[in-house]
Amino acid sequence: MNSIKENFAKLFDDPNRVTLKDSLMNLTTEYDDYEFKEIEIETPILAKHIIGMANTNGGIIILGVEDTENGLKPCGLEINTDTTDMKKQLAKYLPHELRYDIHQIDYDERDEWGDLKNKSFKIIKIDFTPEYIPFLPIKGSKYYEKTDVFCRKNSSTTRCEYDDLQDIFNKRKSINRYGISALTLRNELEELKILSSYNSIFYQALYISNPSFINTVKDFERRKIKYIEQGLNIEDID
Template structure:
């Protein structure tokens, strides 16, 4: 499915100002799942949810819309949620997987009236993940079904997946370009060593290749 400029702008408007009207437009324009947007019919189990959040955080931020499923043909079914999940029950156990600097929030949306008739009477929740390249990569604090502490997760099209060698390099480059380090003396070699270690932990490792350093 080709994503048009207008569809990108529809998501940007929603991410910047997540209102009911902006969510309505996002669903009506149906841009489908992307690196920065995912749909789920219901809330995933906590470890898998943590994996999606980590992947979004390592890929520039984005949103997970819960109450909507995407079909094989790319169409969206906004079936809504049978009940709004209590954030007081969701956030504490979820935080056991996610590093504290990772910023995210959960918003509730209920449509009692809407120009997009299919949404009327339905409720949705949206998890927004902020982009913070200064602190990348974000790693899980604990292992669980579908998530491991030694893996860097990223978005790859419509999936949250284990980063490969090239993707790890992209994460590293964004961190370096941000001009920030939590350890002031950590230089480029230190960054490379950190991600080299992560890369070595991956299954089906495709190895690091040495390249000349640019003065």
């Protein structure tokens, strides 16, 4: 189990040919934070799995791997949609605050790749951002309504029951009570760095003829600092 968790962490942190190969060698079936699909599935169904993972603990969806009775079979993708086009289609169903990324993994003809040789896969990495849960689809489909809430349970994506919703709300409540998560803090600090750069002497000179722009950015920076202070519970500390 430890090797599975270690390989999962490596694949999540850095999706590439080596980490994918190592993960497939150690995994034997699906877990709550792993989902395998033999082909590129319909967009609304893929969106459902992404939302389910985002509402639980995050995770990874790997396209091009079949989950058989005898274990995982890396078959590769015959139809391989451009990742940008796939994101455009998913944007119709996924909330803006839901954070995920799609990685295209292609193997060449070298023998060292074994069963993965000359095959292509997609890794969809879904972040866990409890400050925004529960996520709901922003568009309904023939498979679900806009009001449906999904989560991961028993290695599958399912509609939430009462206890599942309570678990989701408790996770969000704990973040609100004890402060923002490390992932959120990192993103907020990156955004603050960008805002601060616009307040540099260079940009103030560049936009000297447009003081309203400078004042707006300064206000954004002030509000961003206030939000971070509140999240870290340090706003009243001198």
